[in-house]
Amino acid sequence: MALALPPVDRPSLGTLLSASWSILRAHPVVSAALGAAMLFGLASLVFGIGALVAPWLACELFGVQLAILGGRAPVRHAGWIRAGAMVFGLVGIVGAATWIAALLVGPDVATADSAAGPLPWGDALVRVGLITGVTALAVGFIAPFQYAPLILIERGGRVGAAVLESAWLVRRGGLWRHWALAFSAHLLPLTPAIVAAVVVARTFERAATPVGVLVGLPLMPFSIPLGQGLLSAAYVRRRRELAEPRWTRSEGRPPLALVAALALVVLAPIASVLFLMLGTLGAVPPTRGLAHRGELVLARSIPAGEPLTLHVTDTTLAVAVDGRRLRIEAGDGGGTGALESPWDGPIEAVRVRRRGDLYAVEVRAPGGRWFVEVDRAAMRVDDSANARLSARLPVWAMPAIALAFALSAPLLVRALAILGALRRAYGAPADARAPLSELRAARRQALRRAWLIVALLSPSALVALLGGGLVLAR
Numbered sequence: 071m072a073l074a075l076p077p078v079d080r081p082s083l084g085t086l087l088s089a090s091w092s093i094l095r096a097h098p099v100v101s102a103a104l105g106a107a108m109l110f111g112l113a114s115l116v117f118g119i120g121a122l123v124a125p126w127l128a129c130e131l132f133g134v135q136l137a138i139l140g141g142r143a144p145v146r147h148a149g150w151i152r153a154g155a156m157v158f159g160l161v162g163i164v165g166a167a168t169w170i171a172a173l174l175v176g177p178d179v180a181t182a183d184s185a186a187g188p189l190p191w192g193d194a195l196v197r198v199g200l201i202t203g204v205t206a207l208a209v210g211f212i213a214p215f216q217y218a219p220l221i222l223i224e225r226g227g228r229v230g231a232a233v234l235e236s237a238w239l240v241r242r243g244g245l246w247r248h249w250a251l252a253f254s255a256h257l258l259p260l261t262p263a264i265v266a267a268v269v270v271a272r273t274f275e276r277a278a279t280p281v282g283v284l285v286g287l288p289l290m291p292f293s294i295p296l297g298q299g300l301l302s303a304a305y306v307r308r309r310r311e312l313a314e315p316r317w318t319r320s321e322g323r324p325p326l327a328l329v330a331a332l333a334l335v336v337l338a339p340i341a342s343v344l345f346l347m348l349g350t351l352g353a354v355p356p357t358r359g360l361a362h363r364g365e366l367v368l369a370r371s372i373p374a375g376e377p378l379t380l381h382v383t384d385t386t387l388a389v390a391v392d393g394r395r396l397r398i399e400a401g402d403g404g405g406t407g408a409l410e411s412p413w414d415g416p417i418e419a420v421r422v423r424r425r426g427d428l429y430a431v432e433v434r435a436p437g438g439r440w441f442v443e444v445d446r447a448a449m450r451v452d453d454s455a456n457a458r459l460s461a462r463l464p465v466w467a468m469p470a471i472a473l474a475f476a477l478s479a480p481l482l483v484r485a486l487a488i489l490g491a492l493r494r495a496y497g498a499p500a501d502a503r504a505p506l507s508e509l510r511a512a513r514r515q516a517l518r519r520a521w522l523i524v525a526l527l528s529p530s531a532l533v534a535l536l537g538g539g540l541v542l543a544r
Contacts, residue, residue: 078242078243078311079243079307079308079311080243080244080247081303081304081307083250083251083254083300086251086299086300086303086304087254087296087300089139089299089303090295090296090297090298090299090300090302090303091296091299093135093138093139093295093299093302093303094292094295094296094299096138097134097138098292100134101131101134101135101292101295102291102292102295103291104127104130104131104134104294104295105131105290105291105292105293105294105295106291107123107127108124108127108128108131108294109287109290109291109294111123111124111127112124121158124158125154125155125157125158125161126150126154128154128157128161128219128298129150129153129154129157129219129223131294131295131298132153132219132220132223132298132301132302133146133150133223135295135298135299135302135303136220136223136224136302136305136306139302139303139306140306144223144224147226148226149222149223149225149226149227150222150223152222152228152229152232153218153219153220153222153223154219155229156215156218156219156222156229156232157219159340160212160215160216160219161256163208163211163212163340163343164205164208164209164212164256166208166343166344166346166347167204167205167207167208167343167475168201168204168205168208169347170204170343170346170347170459171200171201171203171204171205172201173350173455173456173459174456174459174460174463174468204472205253205256206249206253207472207475207476207479208475209249209252209253209256210249210252210475210476210478210479211339211475211478211479211482212252213240213245213248213249213251213252213479213483214233214236214237214240214241214245214482214483214486214487215233215236215237216236216240216248216251216252216255216301217232217235217236217239217240217301217304217305217308218232218233218235218236219232220301220302220305221235221236221305221312224309225312230329231493233486234486234487234489234490234493235312235313235490235493235494236486236490237482237483237486237487237489237490238486238487238490238491238493238494239308239311239312239490240483240487241483241484241486241487241490242311242487243308245479245480245483249479251300251301251304252301254297254300255297255298255300255301256297257297258293258296258297258300259290259293259294259296259297259298260290260293261293262286262287262288262289262290262293263283263286263287263290264286265286266283266285266286267283267286270285312494313493313494323493324489324492324517324520325517328489328517328520328521328524331521331524331528332482332485332486332520332524334528334531335478335482335524335527335528335531336478336482338474338531338532338534338535339471339474339475339478339531339534339535341535341538342467342471342474342534342535342537342538342539343471343538344538345538345539345541345542346459346463346471346538346541348541348542349458349459349462349463349538349541349542349544350455350458350459351458352458352462353409353410353450353453353458354452354453354457354458354461355409355410355412355440356409356410356412356433356440356441356442357440357441357442357452358412358438358439358440359438359439359440359441360432360439360441361421361423361430361431361432361441361443363423363425363430364423364424364425364428364429364430365423365424365425366421366422366423367382367383367422367423367424367429368380368382368383368389368420368421368422369419369420369421369422370419370420370421371418371419372391372416372417372418372419372420374416374418377390377391377392377393378390378391378392379391380420380422382422382429385429385446386400386401386402386446386448387399387400387405387422387429387444387446387448388400388401388448389420389422389431391417391420391433393416393417394411394413394415394416394417394435395408395411396408396409396411396417396431396433397409398431398442398444398448399448400446400447400448404447404448404449405444405447405448405449406442406444406448406449406450406453409442412440413433413435413436413437413438413440414435414436414437415435415436415437416435416436417433417434417435418433418434418435418436419433419434420432420433420434421434427445427446428443428444428445428451429443429444429445429446430442430443431443431444459541461544462540462541462544463537463541464537464540464541466537467534467537467538467540467541468537470530470533470534470536470537471534471537471538473530473533473534474527474530474531474533474534475534477526477527477530478527478531481523481526481527482523482527484519484523485519485520485523485524485527488516488519488520489516489520491516492512492513492516495509495512496509496513
């Protein structure tokens with residue numbers, strides 16, 4: 071396209087970090103206050119309100135940083151709501167992927183809680199490496215979109231236009247450079263908590279890891295603005311490369327069919343991760359087989375169809391049987407409660423084995439034997455989020471989802487950047503715009519390339535979606 075473009079500004083990560091530090095020094099109280107508010111907003115995600123509060127506070131922090139760097143405060147408009155939705159989605163993708171990776175490759179909660187000492191360095195490095203790798207894939211997936219919230223805050227407009235402009239900036243400035251920028255922007259806010267958790271886990275024991283996280287929290291109101299400041303500083307240095315919004319033309323928009331296809335290849339991997347998270351909500355059914363380990367403390371045959379409550383000696387554990395139903399409760403009425411019944415008929419026998427402070431409750435019923443493990447409070451220790459995901463996840467699903475994310479990073483940014491360049495070419499001022507014949511030829515070529523990339527991404531995206539969907543179906 072015969073359009074004069076401004077030179078590409080490729081600041082180093084050190085330069086951006088210095089600029090972010092300058093922002094924090096310029097207004098430390100305001101920045102730290104917004105950082106602390108974001109921290110509380112993230113904590114309130116468990117109540118639902120955080121999904122609204124945290125993204126809005128992130129936009130407010132972006133607005134303060136843009137005002138410091140640009141000399142004027144952005145005007146609040148509808149674009150801020152769209153920017154908040156983008157922030158929620160981008161941070162949510164990285165957070166969800168990292169959490170799922172920690173469940174799959176990290177120690178089970180029950181194992182970690184009962185650990186007597188620190189995790190060996192070899193195991194710790196392998197697990198940290200795998201979790202970091204999954205996080206890097208998720209960050210690469212969102213890298214093309216990293217400027218979109220800032221564009222929406224400062225310039226307004228539609229989400230689609232901001233995404234195309236962001237991808238064009240990322241592609242022009244270098245994907246790997248922006249990958250590192252996005253990774254640093256997401257890692258820096260968490261660094262105090264991560265470092266403190268590692269120190270505590272290595273110095274004391276794994277069960278004390280949450281204490282390390284709490285130790286690092288007071289520094290996060292400062293590390294959060296530093297992380298966001300990297301993106302703000304990078305955007306301010308690159309925004310002069312964007313076209314003026316007033317010159318944009320409808321001819322530069324991609325056709326709706328292509329928009330729908332791009333939305334599919336973007337949303338399919340995201341949906342697969344969401345399905346994995348939802349798969350951790352349902353309890354794991356009892357394990358099929360015999361509970362061989364431990365001392366036998368109770369064994370009882372159950373007359374057909376007769377309700378019966380069995381009490382485990384020297385404990386408050388009670389095992390209630392009523393036909394096919396099985397309940398495990400503690401003396402205070404709490405505990406596991408009613409269990410899913412995968413067997414085909416009434417329970418015929420119950421056995422309980424003790425191993426330390428853990429109890430294996432085994433039942434015999436038509437079709438075989440099943441067992442669950444509980445502690446002295448009658449809470450299941452074999453039904454953690456780790457176990458739920460591992461039990462439902464097909465062997466091939468996680469590699470398929472990882473492949474979809476890995477392919478999206480280098481290919482998706484190309485498709486979006488091609489359309490972003492087309493939008494910019496059509497949006498040039500009349501005296502600088504290429505001849506109409508050249509623009510139409512460039513449009514046909516750009517759309518062909520974008521469709522080709524969609525065709526390359528679609529198989530992996532659909533397989534990833536299938537893998538995540540099977541988790542919900544099991």
